[in-house]
Amino acid sequence: DADVTQTPRNRITKTGKRIMLECSQTKGHDRMYWYRQDPGLGLRLIYYSFDVKDINKGEISDGYSVSRQAQAKFSLSLESAIPNQTALYFCATSDASGRHYNEQFFGPGTRLTVL
Amino acid sequence: QKEVEQNSGPLSVPEGAIASLNCTYSDRGSQSFFWYRQYSGKSPELIMFIYSNGDKEDGRFTAQLNKASQYVSLLIRDSQPSDSATYLCAVNVGNAGNMLTFGGGTRLMVKP
Numbered sequence: 001d002a003d004v005t006q007t008p009r010n011r012i013t014k015t016g017k018r019i020m021l022e023c024s025q026t027k028g029h030d031r032m033y034w035y036r037q038d039p040g041l042g043l044r045l046i047y048y049s050f051d052v053k054d055i056n057k058g059e060i061s062d063g064y065s066v067s068r069q070a071q072a073k074f075s076l077s078l079e080s081a082i083p084n085q086t087a088l089y090f091c092a093t094s095d096a097s098g099r100h101y102n103e104q105f106f107g108p109g110t111r112l113t114v115l
Numbered sequence: 116q117k118e119v120e121q122n123s124g125p126l127s128v129p130e131g132a133i134a135s136l137n138c139t140y141s142d143r144g145s146q147s148f149f150w151y152r153q154y155s156g157k158s159p160e161l162i163m164f165i166y167s168n169g170d171k172e173d174g175r176f177t178a179q180l181n182k183a184s185q186y187v188s189l190l191i192r193d194s195q196p197s198d199s200a201t202y203l204c205a206v207n208v209g210n211a212g213n214m215l216t217f218g219g220g221t222r223l224m225v226k227p
Binding site for chain 1 (some may be wrong): 119121123128135147149156158159160164203205207214215217218220221
């Protein structure tokens with residue numbers, strides 16, 4: 001079973017619609033992240049959360065919101081989707097301790113298309 | 116100037132050759148450095164990390180770090196067609212916990 005799962009895997013929606021992307025993890029990690037990936041731009045951080053009560057904006061948070069419902073669940077919402085939010089979205093997790101202190105583990109991604 | 120820069124490529128090498136991928140970063144406080152491999156349409160997976168100046172070898176992969184010159188590189192020896200992917204360099208800045216800043220990635224093509 002995958003350690004980090006994302007739903008849906010693909011989504012096509014229309015401008016102005018509200019969209020929620022969900023992420024769940026069974027790794028027991030406290031830290032969770034949402035990134036978007038556009039061709040040639042690498043991964044850009046949208047929001048991150050170091051525990052259930054901690055939510056922080058990343059590099060490109062405008063137009064997005066998040067909810068950390070539990071240690072294992074971190075959701076990303078687009079309140080009113082626009083075409084330039086068409087991208088590949090990744091959830092990631094990391095552990096605050098251990099040998100791979102800074103390693104992040106990625107989910108399979110959600111391909112979102114906004115028409 | 117982007118904080119982490121990579122040549123977007125594509126870098127094309129013949130099978131069996133050494134592929135050399137480079138990454139420069141702007142923040143001198145950066146403490147740890149990661150190379151992720153990403154196949155088309157898939158999620159990034161960690162292949163190497165390095166914290167100290169010098170070389171670190173793992174199988175066919177060698178990561179090289181030079182903090183004075185602010186660059187980190189990845190060498191892939193005996194390149195195989197299965198190595199064809201995009202390689203993402205990621206850098207952790209010292210006071211930012213687990214935060215990583217990613218470069219744009221270099222696309223590597225290994226031709227049989």
